[in-house]
Amino acid sequence: MLLPHSHNRTSTQRWHSKRSLTLVTIALLGSTLTSSTTSWFASAQHQNVAGKFASRAKLVDEGSTHKKKRKFFGGGNTITSTTDDGEFRSYFWTRWRRRKGAPQHLSSANGYYSSWTSSWELVLVESKLILISLIISMICVAFSWIWYSCFADGGSRKESADNTKREDLDGAEDLVCDTPEQLHSGFLQSVEVGFEDVGMVLKQKKGRPDRVILDGSIRGVARPGRMLAIMGPSGSGKSTLLHAIAGNVKDDKKVSLYGRRYINNESLTGDSRIPSAFIEQEAKFFPHMTVKETLDFQVELKMGSFLKKKVERDALVQDLMAQLGLTKSANTIVGNAKVRGISGGERKRLSIACEMISSPSVIFLDEPTSGLDSYQATQVIETLRSLADQGKTIVSVIHQPSQHTFQLFDDLLLLSEGRLMYFGEVSKVRQYMTELGYGCESEIGTAEHVLDCVSRVVGGDDEAERLSMERIERIASEAVNHARQLVSFNGEDSTVKKSAKKTKHIIDKTSAHPGTNIFRQFRLLLERSVQELLRGKAAIFVKIVQQVSLGVIYGGIYSLGDDQVSIWSFYVYFQQLFHSSLTLCFSSKASIMDRFGLLSLIIIGATNMAMAGTVRSFPKEKAIVTGEIASRMYRTGPYFIAKAISEIPLIGLCNVIFGAILYPLVNLQKGKLKNFLGLTSLHSLASEGFGLLIGSVAPNSDVALALFPPIIVLNIIFDGKNIAEENTPKLLRWVNKIGLIRWGFTGLALNEFSGLEFRSSGPFRGPVAKTGEDALARFGMDGKSLNDLVRAQMTIVAGCWLLSFLGLSLTRQKFEVMMTPPDCNS
Ligand SMILES: Nc1ncnc2c1ncn2[C@@H]1O[C@H](COP(=O)(O)OP(=O)(O)OP(=O)(O)O)[C@@H](O)[C@H]1O
Numbered sequence: 125m126l127l128p129h130s131h132n133r134t135s136t137q138r139w140h141s142k143r144s145l146t147l148v149t150i151a152l153l154g155s156t157l158t159s160s161t162t163s164w165f166a167s168a169q170h171q172n173v174a175g176k177f178a179s180r181a182k183l184v185d186e187g188s189t190h191k192k193k194r195k196f197f198g199g200g201n202t203i204t205s206t207t208d209d210g211e212f213r214s215y216f217w218t219r220w221r222r223r224k225g226a227p228q229h230l231s232s233a234n235g236y237y238s239s240w241t242s243s244w245e246l247v248l249v250e251s252k253l254i255l256i257s258l259i260i261s262m263i264c265v266a267f268s269w270i271w272y273s274c275f276a277d278g279g280s281r282k283e284s285a286d287n288t289k290r291e292d293l294d295g296a297e298d299l300v301c302d303t304p305e306q307l308h309s310g311f312l313q314s315v316e317v318g319f320e321d322v323g324m325v326l327k328q329k330k331g332r333p334d335r336v337i338l339d340g341s342i343r344g345v346a347r348p349g350r351m352l353a354i355m356g357p358s359g360s361g362k363s364t365l366l367h368a369i370a371g372n373v374k375d376d377k378k379v380s381l382y383g384r385r386y387i388n389n390e391s392l393t394g395d396s397r398i399p400s401a402f403i404e405q406e407a408k409f410f411p412h413m414t415v416k417e418t419l420d421f422q423v424e425l426k427m428g429s430f431l432k433k434k435v436e437r438d439a440l441v442q443d444l445m446a447q448l449g450l451t452k453s454a455n456t457i458v459g460n461a462k463v464r465g466i467s468g469g470e471r472k473r474l475s476i477a478c479e480m481i482s483s484p485s486v487i488f489l490d491e492p493t494s495g496l497d498s499y500q501a502t503q504v505i506e507t508l509r510s511l512a513d514q515g516k517t518i519v520s521v522i523h524q525p526s527q528h529t530f531q532l533f534d535d536l537l538l539l540s541e542g543r544l545m546y547f548g549e550v551s552k553v554r555q556y557m558t559e560l561g562y563g564c565e566s567e568i569g570t571a572e573h574v575l576d577c578v579s580r581v582v583g584g585d586d587e588a589e590r591l592s593m594e595r596i597e598r599i600a601s602e603a604v605n606h607a608r609q610l611v612s613f614n615g616e617d618s619t620v621k622k623s624a625k626k627t628k629h630i631i632d633k634t635s636a637h638p639g640t641n642i643f644r645q646f647r648l649l650l651e652r653s654v655q656e657l658l659r660g661k662a663a664i665f666v667k668i669v670q671q672v673s674l675g676v677i678y679g680g681i682y683s684l685g686d687d688q689v690s691i692w693s694f695y696v697y698f699q700q701l702f703h704s705s706l707t708l709c710f711s712s713k714a715s716i717m718d719r720f721g722l723l724s725l726i727i728i729g730a731t732n733m734a735m736a737g738t739v740r741s742f743p744k745e746k747a748i749v750t751g752e753i754a755s756r757m758y759r760t761g762p763y764f765i766a767k768a769i770s771e772i773p774l775i776g777l778c779n780v781i782f783g784a785i786l787y788p789l790v791n792l793q794k795g796k797l798k799n800f801l802g803l804t805s806l807h808s809l810a811s812e813g814f815g816l817l818i819g820s821v822a823p824n825s826d827v828a829l830a831l832f833p834p835i836i837v838l839n840i841i842f843d844g845k846n847i848a849e850e851n852t853p854k855l856l857r858w859v860n861k862i863g864l865i866r867w868g869f870t871g872l873a874l875n876e877f878s879g880l881e882f883r884s885s886g887p888f889r890g891p892v893a894k895t896g897e898d899a900l901a902r903f904g905m906d907g908k909s910l911n912d913l914v915r916a917q918m919t920i921v922a923g924c925w926l927l928s929f930l931g932l933s934l935t936r937q938k939f940e941v942m943m944t945p946p947d948c949n950s
Pocket of ligand 1: 326337356357358359360361362363364365376379523
């Protein structure tokens, strides 16, 4: 029965106008903000701010003969001061003037404005500002579009649904449902899934013939209240067919997929995904969550908007656990290959339970019994039987079932080498094979016998191989006719296209319901992230041990000041005994080199640890998350923000432990510990962000790990002390700007060296540096403030998070479109 829905007629328009309004608002806000900021900058630069900066620059530059550039606004506009006269001008414009051959000393701070007011120059200034505003507005529009498609309900699905022309839909809007109850009591309640002429070809490299995976002869139907088994020898195309029917074949340039599908005898477009539960061979879960927590989490995300009271959600969780025999394992963690958790059978049943939450009418399963013993396999199939008895449509690939489990199925689709061998009732297949002349003794199980009939003999006996090929040929030619007699659709009907669009529209609209709002998604995802982090006690322990041991190692090797405290007690006594000579040695200029060396090691170590951990773990988590996002549980945005935030406390804790051990041991400058901890934590956060970026763009953890060493090496080379900026190859200068290690190292060096004085005795290398500032100047680190470095690190964090988010959004799963079968293209 189809439900009437009068108010849905306006929902498409509402969504369109909501989106347009958001885009326009964000674009306007962006351009207004940019214009006002740039005009403020222009006027401020001309007037008050110029004066203020000029005097500050003058103060800072006193006693120095170097020119200093002070970053004021973005990349292009840099205010430069010279010590001679405190002259103050825009670096950007100065460079431009230089190019035009104008004199370099243009004006004093007060005369600045007047020297630039020749009309054409002002026009140029204004037009550049307008251009910047326009570019930023366009970026705002692009981001708002991405934001909308990632955060807002519907996204691409709604878009594709809305692309379906209203006039072609024949009142399909009236069939659309708004609540799960309506959804499953309407068009999609009792679903019959039909398919015909399904084929798949794998394009090969030049000169080699294409490989046929499914030959285009496959047809069948899965009916409500019945279980359809897809069987065949290994490699016969069972999983491929299951994915093709569900609309779940992963997008691949080499693949060409064709055929027709129907829902309740209504045809579907090639890109439709049947609203169903799809249970893959390998269920992926967060390993440290218990069975109950996993179900609680999924129930709240999928049904939070409909089951508003906690008692209702709890009741659903209890019901699912009882139905799937999970009650006794409710508080056991799910586990994975490394962490022991529930059994393989329980994992399969948990994945079925998770898919049952939204009460789908159709369930596709890819080898639900693989890896299970016969008792567990029977339990899983019996669970499916009870679901089918409730009216669900079950389609499952099954591998060598026992006679008992085989008989729990109603229908069978048999494949061999991508060809249809049988479609019909399970109870009739034995008789069917006997009538074809391939009968067998009664003691041999039916499943075993039919698989023998359609398996090709390979290796050794040529005659047996020839006979098996003849048998397969015969069975295949009979199967097509047999299936045609049993299954027919309105595929040749002239209204097929219209009907396909209509059905897709219904499916898209009906399955676009958000399970819960975006804030709740964020809260739940944050809770899960934190929980996973805290439950991974081994990982936390390893991190802490790493920090402690590094602190102790560095502390044992480096001694930088007069009043050393060392882990080696004899060393302390030794120091106290020969106080004068040793302290002279350690407070000498040799400690400049030691200090730089230590700070560089601290930063390289922090980068390695934060990045390597994320690069290793994130791609694995991504595999679970992309599946959950593809099944419309939540959006990329809330997930990503929750993920990024959840890591911050642990990063801070690790740095505090490291700093607390290292600082007194090596005797870094007193009173700078707080800055030290802040800078190392910020640096770890930036490194973790970089790790997320690599993990989100890399297709898998192997690629991510392969990318890691060259990135680290590049960062070390351009850390600010290994190669001078002016000697860096021009093509690589940009690396300097985003060099994680460089900014981190410079920050620590600035924090440590500013205010230090060095004694001239003791061994030292290179020219004499009396103060920390001198030492910094030798490495070209003068002229920067801690604020600059914090800003740079924060920009890196923000940039990495943004790019990782985009990377994650853009690598969303795409699916192959099923084309019309070749003979019907005309
Ligand atoms: N995208 C693809 N790229 C390359 N080969 C593919 C692709 N899809 C399917 N195949 C090939 O098609 C054949 C059938 O694969 P499929 O997984 O469907 O077999 P199966 O019957 O499920 O096998 P098994 O029982 O061993 O799991 C295999 O040889 C597989 O390598």
